[in-house]
Amino acid sequence: MPDNTRGVFSLIIINKAGGLIYQREFQSGLRNLSTNDYLVLAGTFHGVHAITRSITPKIPISQPAPSPATSSTGITAPAASGYSYPNPGVPVSGLDYLETDKFRMTCFQTLTGTKFLLFTDPLTGSVDTIIQKIYELYADYVMKNPFYQIEMPVRCEAFDRHLGAWLRGRT
């Protein structure tokens, strides 16, 4: 089993309104941002994510002879049925990841609108698997906790414990 902790720096969970509900580091000694900075980060990312969704290019629905004139950026609001997203079978998503030389931030948005942001080393593999597992733990130990109030900050000891244990590859 690969060492999953290596390269996983931290996790942020953002609720569907853009509020920070969970934040945790997985390596000791990481320089911390202030709580306020994390809140700003969450809110800002939420906005940027929504923008990236809305600027997804729309292409004209293919007609028998598509005229090249319509292939501009489509700033004017098109007639509702005249345009569609590229590859219509795939739903429009927002920003999926950001990468720099030093780190990669992967965003996973659930269908309910909750966002999981995972900060990893750019070389860390199978980030999708890690996030999927985190989502499962969240579904179990956060959402199924009857005393957890939906959309509120996550303070669930069992979630912390299982998350830490799993990332250390112990479970």
Add this chain to the structure above:
Amino acid sequence: MSSTKTSRIGEETRVDKVNAELVTLTYGTIVAQLCQDYDSNYQDVNKQLDKMGYNIGMRLIEDFLAKSGVGRCANFRETADMIAKVGFKIFLNVTPTVTNWTSDNTQFSLIFEDNPLADFVELPDDGRAQDELWFSNILCGVLRGSLEMVQMQIEAHFVSDVLRGDDTTEMRVSLVRYIEDEMPPEEE
């Protein structure tokens, strides 16, 4: 033994399945208790069951999405199939039939051949329960809560129940609207 330690043991000795009859019995006890608490005002009992279901649905949907790994449904017909064949299957191990679509594809019925919640149940013969109580009404709430979390406002109610002496157990589900901009692309 501290309670955290006990709960830890409980978590570590995980069993995948709980006895189904315990679930049936628990649910039955809840309904019976509600009937007592509300003095056999069955409208209120129905309402309360729906509310409880709604709260369950809002939580259960995350489990459903995380473990089934399904993506967004393209239209309401797909949603109906997903509810019947995946949702009910994994949580109650039954597969209700999807039928009676309206022509605009916004309303359908779920017909339950088998309803584990209602095993062993006979409604009280006070002359009213048979006409007023929807024993499994929690399921309507579950659908309402879980679909609301994935941006669909729906209305769900039972229209018949074998417990009342009807031939079938049927739930009617209507799409009210898609919430916000999360509208899936129209198919036509």
